[in-house]
Amino acid sequence: MATRIACTFAALASLAAVAAAGPALAADKIAYPVTTGTMIMQSSPGSGGDLFLRAVADAANRQIGANFAVENVTGGSGAKAMALLGKSPGDGSMLMGVSPTYVNTSLLSKPPVSYTDLQPIVRLFLDSVIVVVREDSPYKTLKDVIEAAKKAPHSVKVAVGEPGGLETQTMIELMQKTGTQLTVISHDGGGDALLSVLNGTGDMAIGEAAELKSQLDAKQIRPIAAYTEARIATFPDLPTAREQGIDMVVQKFRGIIGPKNVSPEVIKAWEAAVPKMLNDPAFKKWYEEGALIPAFQPHDQFEAFIDNFGAKQKQFFLDNNMIKG
Structure with missing residues (x-):
């Protein structure tokens, strides 16, 4: 009887230890306004952008106190995805993985929701x-x-x-x-x-x-x-x-954006998470094998980068008669 009681107390103590460890592990993760989030990608499954975003979501799930899943929203060279993001709340429940395409689409086709209507959050790589x-x-x-x-x-x-x-x-x-x-x-x-x-x-x-x-x-x-x-x-x-003999260098950026009204808490979480993600062994192995160049920019720098990139792209399209001034 004494042995059974001792075992019972041992089991209860073990369960208590696990329960106590749960919040401690959760506390190690970066606080986030919501528990689940969707990360949308404007290109089809298997594309470079799709692979990038799935790897980012996987790494973010290990650092941020939320669970992110990827959804492909194709159509209009990103216009459909930008429109969906533009209507989403600013609580971080919907974000979008981007490359230069979302800026170019905005300039070339003038969709209802443009890159200027969305908020850059962080840049991760040059490709x-x-x-x-x-x-x-x-x-x-x-x-x-x-x-x-x-x-x-x-x-x-x-x-x-x-x-x-x-x-x-x-x-x-x-x-x-x-x-x-x-x-x-x-x-x-x-x-x-x-x-x-x-x-x-x-x-x-x-x-x-x-x-x-x-x-x-x-x-x-x-x-x-x-x-x-x-x-x-x-x-x-x-x-x-x-x-x-061809004087050309092309570098594609990879980053995360949100709706225009995205909250400061969301931006803060991603700014804190990305440096940790870039040092994550599994994530690092993936991006090094893919020849991605870590190029982290926090919100303010990424926003300035996009503004400058957009101005240069617009001039390129004007010079080549691809858009009207």
């Missing part, structure tokens, strides 16, 4: 952009592509993501700098653009290492250039565009 072809492609370098395009204008077909994406702008700049004419095929996201190359519809695509990793590892596609300042550590044998 290394690479050019890939199918493994059996005759093109070995970016110079080969340019030479083929000069011999037969529009013969080279380039698969890109959303029409308002940085990939499309990159192709416009490439054609301007090289005096070539390429055929640009737009898709709902980088994942769809990659499928276009794999099935032979497109001759090459532009994307990020993270979204292309599995196909690169399987040797279904082959990189031929990097639009980076220097060679990428994970692709030491891949020459940059500059090394191939």
